[in-house]
Amino acid sequence: MKVMVTGGAGFISSHIVDLLIENNYEICIIDSLEHGNTENINKKAKFYKMDIRDPGITEVFIKEKPDFVIHNAAQISVPASVDDPMNDASINILGTINILEASRKANVKKIIYPASAAIFGEPSYLPIDEQHPLEMLSGYGITKHTVEHYLKVYKSLYNIDFVVLRCSNIYGPRQDSSGEGGVVAIFCEKLLNDEIPCIYGDGEQIRDFVYVKDVADAYLMSLKSNINGIYNVATNTKISINELYKEINVILHKNIVCTYAPERRGDIRESYMSYDKINKKIGWEPETNLTKGLQETLNYYKNKLSR
C-alpha cells in the first residue's frame, strides 16, 4: 500500500513515516521545507520538494497513485496566523483544497488529518471530548476546523474516507525548539545548555502532553482500520507548565530557576482531552508516560547537541 505524506520532513510526520516504513508501506513525501528538515526524511521514502499549493500536485498524485494520504503539511504557528491570516488561510485552507482535489482525481481511498485543541478555545468543561463546543480564538483554529468540514464534504460527494485526529500538545524528538516551538523542546534544549527558560504567565496553566510515537501509532491504527470521523488523540492527564519544568529538571539532576513573563494574549488556562472515543473504536491509548517520553526526548537533544 502506498501513502502520500504531506509535511513529511516535519516533526510529527517524520515519526509517522518511519513507523509506516517499518510496517512495509511505500511512502511518498511532499514538503516545501518551509519549516521541516531534510535530516528528518526517511531515506526509503520518495521525496518531492513542493508546496501543497502548487498546481503540479495533481500530476504527482496521478503519477504516484497513493492509496492513502496523510495531510500534515501546515502553517502551525498560532501567533503567525494572527499576524498574517492570509498566509495561514492560503496554506491551511487553499493548500488543503489542492490536496483534496488531487486526492479525488487520483482515487485516494482515505485521508488522515491532524486537527488541534486550538479549535476549542477556553473549555466549558473538562476533559474535552469530541462533542465539546468549538470557540476558535485564532486564524489557526479556524483553518484547522475548516478542513474538518471539507473532509466531511469530500466523503459525502466523492466517498473518500477520512479520519480527523484532534491532537493535544504533541512532544518528542525532532520537535523544533526555535521561535514558537513546543514548550517541551524549548525547556529541554535550554536546560541542557544551562540556560534559563522563561514561562509566560504563572506557569499554572494545565496542558495534556501526548508523546509523538503514540500519535504515530494512532495514525497507523486509523489507516489500518475502517473508521471514519473525528477522534481526540490525547492522554486525559493534566500537568501544569511548572510541573513539567520541574520534571525535566529532576530528570537532568538540575535545579535551574526559570523566569516568568506576562501571560500571552489568548493563552488558554486549562486544557486536557479525553481519548475514550478512539480507545473504544480501535483500542488506541497512549503507551508512553510523561517521564519516559521526556527521557527519550532529552536523549535526542543530548545527541543533537553533541554532534
Ligand SMILES: NC(=O)c1ccc[n+]([C@@H]2O[C@H](COP(=O)([O-])OP(=O)(O)OC[C@H]3O[C@@H](n4cnc5c(N)ncnc54)[C@H](O)[C@@H]3O)[C@@H](O)[C@H]2O)c1
Ligand atoms: N505539534 C503539535 O502539538 C500539534 C498538535 C495538533 C496538531 N498538529 C498538526 O500536526 C501537523 C504537523 O505539525 P508539526 O508539529 O509536525 O509541524 P512541522 O512544522 O514540524 O511540520 C509541518 C511540515 O509542513 C511543511 N510545510 C509547511 N507549509 C508547507 C507548504 N505550503 N507546502 C508543503 N509543505 C509545507 C513544513 O516544511 C514542515 O515540514 C500540522 O498540521 C499541525 O497543525 C500539531
